[in-house]
Amino acid sequence: MLAAKSTVLESPRARYAHAYRLKHCEVGGQPPMPVRPYLHDFRVMGGKIVLLLGAGASVADVNTRSAVSRPPLDAQFFSVALRLESNDPNLTRVRSYYTKTYGIDICAPPNDSMERVMAGLYPDLFNSALEKSALPAFRALLSLFTDRLASTTNNLDATQKRFLYRIINNFLWEKVEPQDITIITFNQDLQVEKMLERLSTAKHHAKCSERIFGFPAMYAIPRAQWTEVTGPTTKDPDVFPVTDDKDCLRVLKLHGSLNWYSTHNSRTPTRTAMLNQKRRLSVTRRRRIDPDMRLKGEKRSVYTFPVVVPPVTHKSSVLPDALGPV
Numbered sequence: 637m638l639a640a641k642s643t644v645l646e647s648p649r650a651r652y653a654h655a656y657r658l659k660h661c662e663v664g665g666q667p668p669m670p671v672r673p674y675l676h677d678f679r680v681m682g683g684k685i686v687l688l689l690g691a692g693a694s695v696a697d698v699n700t701r702s703a704v705s706r707p708p709l710d711a712q713f714f715s716v717a718l719r720l721e722s723n724d725p726n727l728t729r730v731r732s733y734y735t736k737t738y739g740i741d742i743c744a745p746p747n748d749s750m751e752r753v754m755a756g757l758y759p760d761l762f763n764s765a766l767e768k769s770a771l772p773a774f775r776a777l778l779s780l781f782t783d784r785l786a787s788t789t790n791n792l793d794a795t796q797k798r799f800l801y802r803i804i805n806n807f808l809w810e811k812v813e814p815q816d817i818t819i820i821t822f823n824q825d826l827q828v829e830k831m832l833e834r835l836s837t838a839k840h841h842a843k844c845s846e847r848i849f850g851f852p853a854m855y856a857i858p859r860a861q862w863t864e865v866t867g868p869t870t871k872d873p874d875v876f877p878v879t880d881d882k883d884c885l886r887v888l889k890l891h892g893s894l895n896w897y898s899t900h901n902s903r904t905p906t907r908t909a910m911l912n913q914k915r916r917l918s919v920t921r922r923r924r925i926d927p928d929m930r931l932k933g934e935k936r937s938v939y940t941f942p943v944v945v946p947p948v949t950h951k952s953s954v955l956p957d958a959l960g961p962v
Contacts, residue, residue: 685807689821689828693800697792697827707825708784713750714743717780726776726783733757733773737766750781754946761907771907782927782942785825786894790924794831801831804848804885805838814847814885822891824944829854829895830923832885833876850884851876852919855893861958863899867921869932875921892944894925898956899938910941917943917958 694707703712704720717727730753734740738756740747747753754777760770794801800819807817819828829851835841836849852865859880867875889896898915909915918940920929930937945955 683813683816685812685817687800687803687817687819689800689819689823693821694789694792694823694825694827697798698788705788707788708750708781710749710751712748713781714748714753715745717784718743720784724780726780729776730757730773730780733769737769750777753777758946767907772904774907775904775910778942778944778946779927781946782824782894782944786925786927789825789827792825792827792830794827794834796834798827798831800828801835804832805835808835808841808844808848814844815883818886818888820888820890824889824892824894824942826893826895826923826925828887829876832887846879846881847884850879850881851921852878853880853882853884854887855919856886856888857917857958861917862919863916864918865921866918866931872922874923876923878921890945892942892955892959893919894927894942894944895920895922896943897929897940898943899931899940901938903939905939905941913955913957915956917956 698706703716708716714727714731717724721727731742734742734747734753734756737760742748742753757770757774757777760766761774763770796802796805804817808814821828829849832849832854833851836845841848852862853859865878896917896919898910898917900909902909922929925942927942929940931940943956
């Protein structure tokens with residue numbers, strides 16, 4: 637879902653402008669989407685604009701792709717995974733756990749819901765009779781999700797035709813300051829970041845480029861809360877630049893992000909290590925994410941685990957304390 641905050645449609649003129657906007661905001665539509673209907677409220681509401689991105693935002697960018705090439709959604713998550721690789725060890729582990737524990741085949745249509753499976757699996761982590769077998773299945777499901785998300789969005793480039801690009805570009809043309817725009821998203825991919833970086837390179841926005849794309853300040857997490865801002869050890873041009881302008885456009889990622897990670901000494905961290913709210917948070921500059929990324933230390937390499945919030949109840953219990961400001 638994509639929505640700008642508080643649109644007034646009381647007058648005939650406003651209703652006409654809104655209809656005109658809807659008509660011309662489709663991908664490839666011309667002329668560019670006017671935003672003047674929003675600007676009256678923008679001033680009345682104190683000059684702040686909030687855009688909300690729901691789970692379908694990235695999927696809309698790949699609607700011409702086959703189901704196996706699209707970012708994962710809740711429905712048919714496991715059947716699509718089965719079509720991609722029937723012997724995927726992560727899928728096998730989760731499927732086996734549910735079959736042995738509950739007699740349920742998660743790949744069967746009535747049960748094929750990633751959110752329902754995760755919601756059933758998460759409480760088992762705290763059940764002394766099931767924890768030993770539930771933990772590997774939980775890790776496997778998170779890996780299955782983040783691997784799919786990375787593989788289907790890493791090669792998805794930001795273009796001027798993207799809906800969100802056109803919305804923000806129009807606000808900036810209307811002299812809205814970048815720091816007065818906030819994007820709230822429940823998506824964990826990096827499409828918003830890639831789009832803002834591209835928008836910041838436009839010549840007509842040169843004077844405010846670092847306020848359009850401020851990395852990692854855009855996340856509204858104090859710099860002191862980041863353990864590290866890392867990048868590849870080799871010279872890799874495919875990384876985000878660190879600009880860190882404090883007064884930049886904000887991107888609030890309420891369910892975490894693929895480029896946020898915690899570090900662990902083991903490839904198979906314990907439940908406490910994975911869900912510890914005190915765990916240290918880092919961010920990588922990579923545009924293309926490898927969820928199994930490892931970090932080279934002076935004495936030994938350490939393993940990383942993406943900081944994403946699984947679809948479970950009591951999400952606050954798995955959020956790192958570093959996300960408190962968000």
